[in-house]
Structure formats: structure tokens, C-alpha cells
Amino acid sequence: MLKETYNFIIKKIIAPPFCRACQIFLSHDDVLCAECHAGIAPLISTEVFITPKYSCKVFAVGKYEDPLKPLILAKSWSDRSASHQLGQLVWEKTYIRHQEFDFIVPVPLHWTRFSYRGFNQAQELAQVLAHKSGKPVLNALTRTRRTPFQSAVSAAQREANVNRVFALNELNKEQLKDKHILLVDDLMTTGATLKSAARELIRCKPASIKAVVVCRT
Numbered sequence: 001m002l003k004e005t006y007n008f009i010i011k012k013i014i015a016p017p018f019c020r021a022c023q024i025f026l027s028h029d030d031v032l033c034a035e036c037h038a039g040i041a042p043l044i045s046t047e048v049f050i051t052p053k054y055s056c057k058v059f060a061v062g063k064y065e066d067p068l069k070p071l072i073l074a075k076s077w078s079d080r081s082a083s084h085q086l087g088q089l090v091w092e093k094t095y096i097r098h099q100e101f102d103f104i105v106p107v108p109l110h111w112t113r114f115s116y117r118g119f120n121q122a123q124e125l126a127q128v129l130a131h132k133s134g135k136p137v138l139n140a141l142t143r144t145r146r147t148p149f150q151s152a153v154s155a156a157q158r159e160a161n162v163n164r165v166f167a168l169n170e171l172n173k174e175q176l177k178d179k180h181i182l183l184v185d186d187l188m189t190t191g192a193t194l195k196s197a198a199r200e201l202i203r204c205k206p207a208s209i210k211a212v213v214v215c216r217t
């Protein structure tokens with residue numbers, strides 16, 4: 001905590017707030033300048049089929065392009081503050097604040113990637129959404145295998161790459177029964193990862209599963 005406060009003060013002194021997309025300095029702490037904010041084209045929600053009968057609505061802030069793309073990529077250099085600001089954007093710019101949900105479940109990283117990066121962007125987003133909505137984060141899934149990045153495999157191989165990669169924490173099974181779940185991730189490309197995670201969550205017999213991401217390709 002002390003280290004975080006110290007880092008925050010140092011950052012304030014040496015780097016005033018700046019727009020993460022176009023880099024101009026800002027007069028107040030925000031993720032994007034007014035112009036870049038206005039440049040985000042709204043996206044309507046999409047539907048991902050988890051099983052032939054069961055589908056999951058996916059909300060997104062915008063497309064995987066400027067001004068959002070640099071914010072997503074900031075995780076590669078462990079920029080935790082960018083993740084927090086992305087969480088704010090998700091809350092402000094998607095319709096999830098009008099949706100019913102009881103628990104927020106982040107899509108987990110494999111522990112080796114977590115220890116390398118020091119944080120999971122989906123988890124950071126989930127924390128912000130929890131703070132805004134007053135609903136708890138539940139780490140109900142774990143990633144059982146380390147898989148190649150989805151961006152490193154062809155679109156056709158993505159489903160196989162993440163198939164059965166998530167495991168439900170059995171302790172959370174009863175807790176999620178008949179509840180509305182909000183699944184959180186940073187990016188959706190083919191939807192294979194969300195599909196795989198949601199398929200595992202169905203085992204709890206939830207009332208519904210919705211998902212929210214920052215960007216969609």
C-alpha cells in the first residue's frame with residue numbers, strides 16, 4: 001500500500017495525467033482526452049453460443065483499434081493504472097450498469113503468466129466493476145493449462161486452443177446456482193475464450209451468464 005502511494009506521488013510529480021491514446025497532457029486525471037473519448041464508436045452487444053441451446057450476451061466498449069487498442073496493450077508492460085482506467089470506461093460506456101448480475105467472475109490467467117506480469121487485466125477490470133456496482137468479484141474459475149496466446153494461433157485453432165482450459169472451483173458451485181453471472185475479460189476476438197469459460201460456469205446452473213469486454217475485434 002505504501003509503495004503504491006509512493007509510486008502515485010512520484011508519477012504525479014514527474015508525469016502529469018496524459019491521454020493514453022494521443023499522449024497529450026490532461027488537466028485532470030483521466031484515461032483519454034475528450035477528443036479520443038468521442039472517437040470511440042459505440043458497439044451493440046453480440047451473442048455468443050455456448051451450447052446449441054444456451055447463449056451469452058457480450059457487451060463491449062468499442063472495437064479493437066485506436067483509441068482503445070493502446071490501453072489493452074498497456075498490460076504487456078504491466079501498466080496497472082491503465083487497467084483501472086479501462087474499468088472506468090467499461091462502466092461508463094457499456095450497458096452493463098443497467099444489467100442484472102449477482103457476481104462478477106474474471107477470466108483467469110494461467111499462474112505462470114500471472115507471476116510474469118504481476119497482475120491479470122481481467123481481474124483489475126472486475127475490481128473496478130465491483131467497486132462501481134457494489135457486487136462481489138468471485139474467482140470461480142482457474143486456468144488449468146498454459147496455452148499459446150489466442151493472437152498467436154489461427155482463428156480456426158482458437159477454439160481448440162482454449163477448449164477445457166478452465167476449471168470451476170467446486171467451492172463456488174452452490175454459490176452460483178440460480179445466480180446471474182457477469183464474466184469479465186479485456187478482449188474478445190473469436191469469442192472462443194469466453195465460450196470456454198462460460199461452458200464451465202454452466203455447470204453451476206446459473207440463472208444467466210452475461211459477459212463484458214473492453215474491445216471486440
Ligand SMILES: [Zn+2]
Nearest residue numbers: 019022033036
Ligand atoms: Zn487523446
